[in-house]
Amino acid sequence: MKDPYETLGVKRSASDKEIKDAFKKLARQYHPDLHPGDKEAEGKFKDISAANDLLKDAEKRRRFDAGEIDASGAERPQQRYYRDFADAPHAAQDGFASNEDLEEFLARAFGGGGARSRGGFAAAGQDVNYVLPVGLLDVANGATRTITLPDGKTLQVTIPEGAEDRQMLRLKGQGMPGFGGGPTGDAYVEIHVEPHPFFQRKDDNIHVDVPVTLKEAVLGAQIEVPTINGPVVATVPKGSNTGTTLRLRDRGIRNRKTGQRGHQFISLKVVLPTAEEPDLTAFLETWQPKVQQEPRKEMLR
Amino acid sequence: MTHVDDLLATISTLQRGDIETWIREGLVAPQQEAGTLHFTEMECARVRLICTLHYELEIDAETLPMVLSLVDQLYDTRKRLLSLTAAVAAQDQDVQAAILAALERDDPARQS
Secondary structure, three states, X not given: OOXXXXXXXXXXXXXXXXXXXXXXXXXXXXXXXXXXXXXOHHHHHHHHHHHHHHHHOHHHHHHHHOOOOOHHHHOOOOOOOHHHHHOOOOOOEOOEOOHHHHHHHHHHHHOOOOOOOOOOOOEOOOOEEEEEEEOHHHHHHOEEEEEEOOOOOEEEEEEOOOOOOOOEEEEOOOOOOOEOOOOOOOEEEEEEEOOOOOOEEEOOEEEEEEEEEHHHHHHOEEEEEOOOOOOEEEEEOOOOOOOOXXXXXXXXXXXXXXXXXXXXXXXXXXXXXXXXXXXXXXHHHHOOOOOOOOOOHHHHO | OEOHHHHHHHOOOOOHHHHHHHHHOOXXXXXXEOOEEEEOHHHHHXXXXXXXXXXXXXXXXXXHHHHHHHHHHHHXXXXXXXXXXXXXXXXXXXXXXXXXXXXXXHOHHHOO
């Protein structure tokens, strides 16, 4: 896709108002429903809308300017316009296949479009849309899925490593076939990342709560913890508590743009023994803490 | 068939009060069935158009009916024009040629 600033014809330093005004001007000029006879209006309006979607959102615009996302992130699937219905198609008769052919006849009659002489009627195929639910580990490591489109066609979809929830993949030429030699439509696959039972993703980082026993927390320990690439050994420092955070460097998700991996953050949760521990109970009964704790002091003020 | 709630869910800018006004003013005409309103695909596309006109192109509520009336007249005229063209296209080549020639005479832009 083209540079969105170029599409809207604004400078990179343009203010929000300048972007909005540029969009309004172009939308008036190219909205397909306001220009039913203009075949190119739809494609132009789609580009204009996508550029506007990207630049009107301050966060997306910042990320685009910083090179974190590219313009294709804003691509939207084709929508059906009012003109698609209001310009009721004429039944094929006497070799005239469609409104397009009638338009061409009109162009011949009234001039203007004379150069567009084509043999017969051709049209691009419909785009198809598909929602693909995937697991967090699939986007963390990349994966391949086979999907079956409504027309029964199967398609191999490669989920790129580091893909984001609601990311749209465009599979060029995998939509419905065109007519009369027209190009095939595209398939748009929207990735929906399903929540993982214990890993949580925040940007490129992975957060996970890991339970540790009282003994591991007090005395410190080497424990095995899960990561998106399988278990690794982590060190619980002596005197850890619930809420103590450990960081595993570069164990997060690889950023698609920078190639850098995020980190995994482990939040420890101290768990008490589940069975009876008479020795522990006996010890606590006689235990005199060196420092008297007042853990609820803040709450009761 | 689509309900008002579906439209509100899919078009994030759409306000309930606005679509109620548009229905009251007859800018969109959903079918009423057992107390609920149903929008055909065509009406959904029309609602999307009205949303673009109103929320993005900032055509105000007072001007909106006039713009839509012009849009409706445009489509109505196109429909007749396309029917007429289809009728012409169904004629023999010499009739078509005569009509094209007559149009050419009538169009000052084409006279050089």
